[in-house]
Amino acid sequence: MDSLKVNQGPRRENKGLLVSKGGRYRARAMSDYENDPNFKGRVLVSLKPYVVRKVIVTMLSQMDISDRRQLGKVRFSAPSLIFTVSLAYLCGSRSACSMGKFWEHNRDFLAEVIPDFPHDLYVSHDTIKRTIENVVFENYAQFFTRFTQALLYESLNDLHLTESLPEEQRWLFSIVLQEHSLSEQEQQKQSVRKQLAPGISSLVRPYNVLVFGCSSRLNSLSPEALSDLKFHDSILTVLRNYRFSGSACLVHFQLGAVDGTHFG
Secondary structure, three states: OOOEOOOOOOOHHHHHHEEEEOOEEEEOOHHHHOOOOOOOOOEEEEEOHHHHHHHHHHHHOOEEEEEOOOHHHOOOOHHHHHHHHHHHHHOOOOOHHHHHHHHHHOHHHHHHHOOOOOOOOOOOHHHHHHHHOOEEEOOHHHHHHHHHHHHHHHHHHHHHHOOOOOHHHHHHHHHHHHHHHHHHHHHHHHHHHHHHOOOOOOOOOOEEEEEOOOHHHHHOOOHHHHHHOOOOOOHHHHHHOOOOOHHHHHEEEEEEOOOOOEOO
């Protein structure tokens, strides 16, 4: 969860999610849970394909993707790359090389959850690194936080609805529910602000993505053009500097299948 600034303190039911420091409130980090008697170590969350696909389809509806690569040279879609890299990082792949192996070893799973994923395509880590560096993704850190929260909520909620949630994970689910409620409230506030703001369409999507064909095209842009695009660090750089907070720092993810087998 992103850091929050609150004037009069958080609502009482949300105090357990936030830590006060100098008048500012932030989401709890791992160190904040170490003395919690319910905390027995990080919880393994198995990601079921239909749950992941549901989350990805929802996230795609919030993305505005402009792909400027030459049509005849596009081997895989921007969503295929972005969601594969994001899932790979969540499952422990921290380098472009390990992400390439993640793509290769989990193509069946990825093809099931990402629309138009190129199942028969082998992608090297060099290709992933080169292509991802030419993706301008505004607010990727916020996107990744929301993606992680949604996967965690939908996974545990699925277990809860099927009465399969382990007793020792109910405390975690309680935290996730509160975070999900806060996230929904924030999204509703943003939606209201857009409706009240003159000249802003309610169809504006919060995540803007621009994909270039090669680094030379990106580097050829003028400083003014880069400023207009709100150019930031690459996705890999953002991930290297990313720090999990809230319930996300209490879990680690693994790709799973409906029959209980694991992909990796």
